[in-house]
Amino acid sequence: xxxxxERTFRFLILGGGIAGVTCVEQLSTQIPSADVALITAGSHIxxxxxxxxxxxxxxxxxxxxxxxxxxxEKFPNLVVIHSAVKSLNTKSHxxxxxxxxxxxxxxxxxxxxxxxxxxxxxxxxxxxxxxxxSAQELQKRLSKAKRIVVVGNGGIALELVFQVEGCEVIWAxxxxxxxxxxxxxxxxxxxxxxxxxxxxxxxxPCKRTRYTTEEPAPGAAQTFTAERNSRGHxxxxxxxxxxxxxxxxxxxxxxxxxxxxxxxxxxxxxEVEKIFTPEELLNSTQQELNxxxxxxxxxxxxxxxxxxxxxxxxxxxxxxxxxxxxxHGNNFALADDGGLQVDDQMMTSEPDVYAAGDVCxxxxxxxxxxxxxxxxxxxxxxxxxxGRCMASHVLSEPIELDFCFELFSHITKFFNYKVVLLGxxxxxxxxxxxxxxxxxxxxxxYVKVILSGGRMVGAVLIGETDLEETxxxxxxxxxxxxxxxxxLLNPNIDIEDYFD
Numbered sequence: 001x002x003x004x005x006e007r008t009f010r011f012l013i014l015g016g017g018i019a020g021v022t023c024v025e026q027l028s029t030q031i032p033s034a035d036v037a038l039i040t041a042g043s044h045i046x047x048x049x050x051x052x053x054x055x056x057x058x059x060x061x062x063x064x065x066x067x068x069x070x071x072x073e074k075f076p077n078l079v080v081i082h083s084a085v086k087s088l089n090t091k092s093h094x095x096x097x098x099x100x101x102x103x104x105x106x107x108x109x110x111x112x113x114x115x116x117x118x119x120x121x122x123x124x125x126x127x128x129x130x131x132x133x134s135a136q137e138l139q140k141r142l143s144k145a146k147r148i149v150v151v152g153n154g155g156i157a158l159e160l161v162f163q164v165e166g167c168e169v170i171w172a173x174x175x176x177x178x179x180x181x182x183x184x185x186x187x188x189x190x191x192x193x194x195x196x197x198x199x200x201x202x203x204x205p206c207k208r209t210r211y212t213t214e215e216p217a218p219g220a221a222q223t224f225t226a227e228r229n230s231r232g233h234x235x236x237x238x239x240x241x242x243x244x245x246x247x248x249x250x251x252x253x254x255x256x257x258x259x260x261x262x263x264x265x266x267x268x269x270x271e272v273e274k275i276f277t278p279e280e281l282l283n284s285t286q287q288e289l290n291x292x293x294x295x296x297x298x299x300x301x302x303x304x305x306x307x308x309x310x311x312x313x314x315x316x317x318x319x320x321x322x323x324x325x326x327x328h329g330n331n332f333a334l335a336d337d338g339g340l341q342v343d344d345q346m347m348t349s350e351p352d353v354y355a356a357g358d359v360c361x362x363x364x365x366x367x368x369x370x371x372x373x374x375x376x377x378x379x380x381x382x383x384x385x386x387g388r389c390m391a392s393h394v395l396s397e398p399i400e401l402d403f404c405f406e407l408f409s410h411i412t413k414f415f416n417y418k419v420v421l422l423g424x425x426x427x428x429x430x431x432x433x434x435x436x437x438x439x440x441x442x443x444x445x446y447v448k449v450i451l452s453g454g455r456m457v458g459a460v461l462i463g464e465t466d467l468e469e470t471x472x473x474x475x476x477x478x479x480x481x482x483x484x485x486x487x488l489l490n491p492n493i494d495i496e497d498y499f500d
Contacts, residue, residue, distance in 0.1 A: 004096075004102040009037040011107050012105035013027075013039070014112055015039075016080075017113045018046045018379040020040070020356075021046055021047060022048065024071065026384050027387045028074075028077055031394065036079070037078070038071070039083065039097060044068065045067075045080075046063055047064050047066045047070070049063070055469040058420070058422075061376075081097065084097065084098040085097060085098070085112075087328065088108075088326045090351070090353055091330075107393070109346075109354040109386050111355070111356050111359065112323070114320055116128030117317045117318050119151060119272050125275075127141065141312055145312065147168040147308075148167060149172065149300050151300075151313060151314065152318070153178060155375075157314075158179055160314060161264055162414070164262070168263045168264075172272065173267070173270075174269065174271050175269065182426075183460050187460055190446040191415045193443065270302040270304040272300060272313075275298060275300050276298070276307075278299070281299045297312070320338055321339040321361070322359050331350060337361055339358075340355045340361065342355050344364035346385060354386050354390055356385070357378075358374045358379060362382075362405075367406050368457075369406065369424065369457060373408070375412075377410050381404045388402070407476060417462050418463060419460075419461070420459070420461040422460075422472055422475055423450070423459065430450070436451075441491075445463030445464070446460070446462040446463065447460070447467065449471065451481065455478045455479065
């Protein structure tokens with residue numbers, strides 16, 4: 001491979017997603033004279049736009065697809081190579097592309113992202129949503145669909161179920177509540193009425209130290225219906241208890257063929273047992289069809305014993321790090337989740353090779369208030385920090401772990417509500433040593449804080465609460481809040497002024 005080498009770059013970045021592009025921008029800004037190359041399979045790259053630093057750790061931005069030429073115009077030192085990567089030889093510091101070209105590097109950063117965890121590979125009626133192409137394919141298929149099954153409970157599943165119109169949705173989640181990755185059952189119950197057109201009446205906020213919510217029994221289903229010209233509920237709607245991501249769907253039409261605006265049936269605590277063709281279903285004696293009307297191109301049996309026919313299945317069960325291509329002939333240390341292990345300088349176990357974004361796993365000793373989640377926000381932060389580390393190492397300058405890894409923070413939108421997650425927002429790893437304070441105004445806001453030893457360690461804010469900066473400061477300062485008790489969430493007290 002060495003004899004075919006076309007050129008050696010000081011910095012070579014693999015992947016045109018948010019992590020890779022942010023890394024390129026940081027390197028080109030830090031060392032404008034360095035020759036930088038970005039290898040990406042597509043003609044477009046993911047660009048961060050409308051970036052806004054909301055607070056010390058919180059940030060908001062949009063993600064846009066732009067021609068890679070925009071990046072080259074911005075940074076004259078940059079070369080964009082349009083090809084997929086075929087192989088990597090870390091000993092020789094060489095990368096071979098799918099079109100047979102070979103490039104050398106001094107420092108390499110792998111930003112190949114993740115790939116969808118599909119229910120089954122290469123099934124004509126199973127679609128994974130991960131990139132622009134798959135989102136457009138979803139739009140195309142949905143335009144002819146009457147019913148789909150969505151499997152998964154993460155950010156993509158949440159937004160997809162909410163955005164789809166004119167098509168019945170069977171939503172299979174393995175947990176006791178929706179959005180288990182991001183929030184608890186109380187927040188889930190707050191959001192669920194958004195699956196109906198009627199907005200809940202606004203009520204006086206109530207606050208409680210502890211709360212309970214009725215959980216659906218295993219195998220139970222909840223149905224929510226929103227008709228265009230009538231108001232009605234499905235077989236068993238639910239009401240929330242009194243106190244209990246970037247917009248990938250923008251620009252595409254998620255609309256089916258039916259007159260119903262929205263009809264969602266939730267199947268809790270179940271996973272996919274088997275996917276059948278119509279022929280396989282006919283030959284199966286043990287199947288019990290829930291739907292006996294009409295015929296469908298594909299059938300899906302859930303572990304709760306129910307079988308549904310549908311036009312296609314959307315697999316939204318998360319991603320796995322895209323590492324396979326780089327493992328052959330190299331000696332990368334992998335984390336338990338399959339990601340490339342990186343230290344607090346974003347370096348892998350191979351010399352001069354860094355990684356950022358979904359492909360890597362942060363294996364340094366984490367701050368007590370931070371955890372890795374494969375989100376747009378962290379892809380940007382990791383790409384930015386990896387670029388800084390690479391530049392600092394070349395310039396022999398010291399660098400400390402960036403402050404963004406001190407506190408987990410994320411802003412997104414679910415069911416048209418602003419959602420802010422801070423710290424150990426779900427009490428991750430705290431065990432029984434935690435206290436919850438909750439304030440809920442039906443249809444308006446849901447505020448939950450997690451206290452440990454009297455100090456705030458996490459928060460979930462849904463709606464326009466304007467509390468994110470105050471709570472961020474309280475978490476970072478680790479102030480003892482024991483004297484304030486439940487008054488901390490008293491709606492009659494302006495907490496922002498109180499702790500200003």
